Amino acid sequence: MNLVFAWAGFLGAWLLVAGPLYQGAIELLEADIDRDAIEQTTARLPRPDPPSPWWWLLPPVMYLIRHSRGKAYKRAALARLTPAQREQFASFLNKATGWFTVAVGATLLAIDQTWQVIDRYHWPMWLFWLLIVVMLGSSVLNTAVRMNHSRRETSAAQPAEDSPL
Numbered sequence: 016m017n018l019v020f021a022w023a024g025f026l027g028a029w030l031l032v033a034g035p036l037y038q039g040a041i042e043l044l045e046a047d048i049d050r051d052a053i054e055q056t057t058a059r060l061p062r063p064d065p066p067s068p069w070w071w072l073l074p075p076v077m078y079l080i081r082h083s084r085g086k087a088y089k090r091a092a093l094a095r096l097t098p099a100q101r102e103q104f105a106s107f108l109n110k111a112t113g114w115f116t117v118a119v120g121a122t123l124l125a126i127d128q129t130w131q132v133i134d135r136y137h138w139p140m141w142l143f144w145l146l147i148v149v150m151l152g153s154s155v156l157n158t159a160v161r162m163n164h165s166r167r168e169t170s171a172a173q174p175a176e177d178s179p180l
Contacts, residue, residue, distance in 0.1 A: 035117040056092075057092045
């Protein structure tokens, strides 16, 4: 009976990873955002120059340079947006952060449950890492396939522009 519970915990934990990834993708896709206007506004903004590749000799410095330039670009982009667009953008980021946090927490639980199964059967360590990669990949692939299928069904259900209907 312990084996049944170990496998149930394993599968349940990985479903807790796949669920938030899929739900987050749905909610972010349906978010009420004027994507085109935001994209047009920020497209006119010049991208920051990349730091010299020599900074890779000091990775922490490279990180700080890229981070500060990215932050300055984000401030400049937000300054060009209307208050409504800034609110939409902030709402989108908050939702994305929330769902990402839930998915990461579920992934940590799933890693623990995967270890429990590996430990119970005394399987080799490489199988643990393989299971992590396969299950995480399956969770992401599930979301991608379902979103693509949903998009195709939605576009197929809409009548064509040239259709007499």
